Amino acid sequence: MRTLQRKSIEYRKTILRIIKAANAGHTAGSLSCIDILNVLYNYVMDITPQNFSSPQRDRYIQSKGHSVEALYVVLADKGFFPAAELDTLGRFRSHFVGHPTRKVPGIEHNTGALGHGLSVSVGLALGAKYRGSPHRVFTLLGDGELAEGSSWEALMAAGHYQLDNLVIIVDRNRLQITGSTEDVMGLEPLADKFAAFGCAVRSCDGNDVEALTQALEQLPFVRGKPNLLLAQTTKGKGVSFMEDVARWHHRVPADEEYAAALRELETAEMTL
Amino acid sequence: MIAPAIGRANLEVFADTVLELARQDPSIMVVTSDSRGSGKLVPFGEELPDQIIEMGIAEQNLVGVAAGLAMSGATVFAVSPACFLTARALEQIKNDVAYSDHPVKLIGISAGVSYGALGATHHSIHDFAALRAINNVGIVVPADNFETREAIRAALAHARPLYIRYGKKPMLDLHSPDTRFEIGEAIVIREGEDLTFIATGEPTGRALLAAQNLEADGISCRVISMHTVKPLDMEALLYAARHSSAIITVEEHSIYGGLGEACAAILLQHGICLPFKIVAIPDDYTVTGDQLEIFDHYGISAAGLSAAARDLLAKG
Ligand SMILES: Cc1ncc(C[n+]2csc(CCOP(=O)(O)OP(=O)(O)O)c2C)c(N)n1
Ligand SMILES: [Mg+2]
Numbered sequence: 125m126r127t128l129q130r131k132s133i134e135y136r137k138t139i140l141r142i143i144k145a146a147n148a149g150h151t152a153g154s155l156s157c158i159d160i161l162n163v164l165y166n167y168v169m170d171i172t173p174q175n176f177s178s179p180q181r182d183r184y185i186q187s188k189g190h191s192v193e194a195l196y197v198v199l200a201d202k203g204f205f206p207a208a209e210l211d212t213l214g215r216f217r218s219h220f221v222g223h224p225t226r227k228v229p230g231i232e233h234n235t236g237a238l239g240h241g242l243s244v245s246v247g248l249a250l251g252a253k254y255r256g257s258p259h260r261v262f263t264l265l266g267d268g269e270l271a272e273g274s275s276w277e278a279l280m281a282a283g284h285y286q287l288d289n290l291v292i293i294v295d296r297n298r299l300q301i302t303g304s305t306e307d308v309m310g311l312e313p314l315a316d317k318f319a320a321f322g323c324a325v326r327s328c329d330g331n332d333v334e335a336l337t338q339a340l341e342q343l344p345f346v347r348g349k350p351n352l353l354l355a356q357t358t359k360g361k362g363v364s365f366m367e368d369v370a371r372w373h374h375r376v377p378a379d380e381e382y383a384a385a386l387r388e389l390e391t392a393e394m395t396l
Numbered sequence: 397m398i399a400p401a402i403g404r405a406n407l408e409v410f411a412d413t414v415l416e417l418a419r420q421d422p423s424i425m426v427v428t429s430d431s432r433g434s435g436k437l438v439p440f441g442e443e444l445p446d447q448i449i450e451m452g453i454a455e456q457n458l459v460g461v462a463a464g465l466a467m468s469g470a471t472v473f474a475v476s477p478a479c480f481l482t483a484r485a486l487e488q489i490k491n492d493v494a495y496s497d498h499p500v501k502l503i504g505i506s507a508g509v510s511y512g513a514l515g516a517t518h519h520s521i522h523d524f525a526a527l528r529a530i531n532n533v534g535i536v537v538p539a540d541n542f543e544t545r546e547a548i549r550a551a552l553a554h555a556r557p558l559y560i561r562y563g564k565k566p567m568l569d570l571h572s573p574d575t576r577f578e579i580g581e582a583i584v585i586r587e588g589e590d591l592t593f594i595a596t597g598e599p600t601g602r603a604l605l606a607a608q609n610l611e612a613d614g615i616s617c618r619v620i621s622m623h624t625v626k627p628l629d630m631e632a633l634l635y636a637a638r639h640s641s642a643i644i645t646v647e648e649h650s651i652y653g654g655l656g657e658a659c660a661a662i663l664l665q666h667g668i669c670l671p672f673k674i675v676a677i678p679d680d681y682t683v684t685g686d687q688l689e690i691f692d693h694y695g696i697s698a699a700g701l702s703a704a705a706r707d708l709l710a711k712g
Contacts, residue, residue: 214513214685222518268430
């Protein structure tokens with residue numbers, strides 16, 4: 125567990141570094157979901173550079189594509205490409221653009237327009253069932269993203285086809301660009317809505333790697349039902365002045381802010 | 397030769413103009429999809445909270461709701477990034493706005509490749525083509541702050557559905573404040589006989605710079621701001637074709653289905669054949685980077701357009 129916790133801090137530092145260097149990025153959303161990606165890639169999913177062309181590998185679709193920095197950092201750590209390539213983020217002609225694309229090794233699908241990933245994941249999960257393959261399909265959604273009606277069309281299909289090989293994780297940080305999700309377009313009672321659509325719903329602290337590993341230890345949650353994990357997260361997690369502050373959605377830290385953020389993360393690392 | 401002054405982002409000018417208008421006209425409603433920050437509409441929301449409605453990240457709902465509000469007597473501006481507004485909500489635009497003929501003002505922000513390094517999901521280089529093929533929706537693409545302000549004012553009085561799109565970067569000022577602006581009427585920014593640049597939107601300033609460069613080489617260019625892509629100002633186009641030896645069209649859009657093809661179709665159907673080139677974004681994996689880097693890459697730049705002009709005249 126200590127190793128995973130240490131990784132989360134390292135990942136956060138790299139996320140901030142590449143966003144700072146590119147002078148662009150979705151800072152708070154990446155910090156919000158990095159613990160989820162950490163646990164998925166290092167504990168739960170069977171996806172490696174070695175098996176990436178095997179039909180049996182697990183699949184990961186990041187529907188909240190804007191938090192691409194978190195994904196790039198984890199894929200670099202898994203060895204999908206040399207970490208130095210991260211420094212080209214946002215540069216002219218770099219494949220490391222501000223949303224996931226298949227030009228980057230390890231990425232399954234191009235995302236960035238919200239409300240697409242769940243439908244594609246339903247297709248992948250149906251495909252696995254039809255082919256009799258045991259692999260699972262994981263997808264990460266933003267909570268603000270759930271206002272897109274297509275998400276609910278996909279959920280209806282997931283329940284209808286009893287896709288228990290589909291694992292839907294919602295980064296429930298309660299913020300979107302404009303402010304609180306509940307002020308912008310209320311989602312609650314969210315767990316009840318998912319349950320009503322036929323999902324097996326679990327909730328856990330989405331910034332606690334131990335809680336995440338426990339929640340995802342046993343899949344499916346219930347046979348014959350799509351798995352839905354409400355990951356209760358804090359947007360901007362790990363940097364006190366970014367936590368739960370809407371404007372950090374796509375703000376780049378100024379020099380002093382960057383230095384202060386790194387200090388906080390280094391302190392956290394030392395006290396681990 | 398005077399270099400044009402640099403103004404503000406059209407995005408900001410839109411937000412100021414709509415706030416000014418809405419203060420005087422309580423029927424004006426702005427509808428957003430988690431886009432008020434991107435649309436620079438936070439001050440609008442603070443000053444006129446009853447005239448802004450938030451839909452969350454739901455562009456299809458945004459456009460459907462806008463139609464319903466328009467049917468209830470509101471003057472509606474539906475504001476969302478151009479990429480999502482004209483792709484995600486295309487059927488709502490087609491049926492609920494255009495076909496049902498409700499005069500919603502569809503405002504596509506950060507259009508074209510303004511979101512350069514965010515990648516193709518965030519580019520809108522399909523929107524002219526998609527909306528040109530939908531009956532009963534006009535397309536206006538302001539080139540500078542003046543055109544943006546005037547387009548928004550003109551939209552108020554416009555009784556049909558309208559799509560207006562612009563970007564995020566500060567724009568060169570191309571017009572004097574007493575210039576006449578009408579939807580559907582092109583503006584001649586500069587006269588010239590050898591070649592005409594017909595441009596729309598943000599590349600227009602670059603066409604003007606190219607014309608100024610070419611003047612030094614003794615090549616005289618007319619520059620037309622074709623701010624209304626639909627309906628196209630046929631008269632201005634035909635006049636240009638009859639009074640210059642070549643035409644180059646310039647747009648922040650796919651080479652397919654945009655301004656260039658619209659002009660070519662009209663010319664050919666009037667029996668006019670002259671050296672003609674469409675400068676736009678080719679059907680390829682669009683490069684990413686800053687908007688201006690992308691422009692430079694595809695020759696939508698003073699240097700690129702000057703070279704294209706020399707080339708075309710040499711061939712012609
Ligand atoms: C279809 C679509 N509409 C709008 C956007 C612009 N956008 C990018 S991120 C974002 C907010 C996302 O909020 P949420 O889903 O809660 O993500 P998180 O809080 O995890 O960053 C919006 C509106 C988009 N990318 N796609
Ligand atoms: Mg959120």
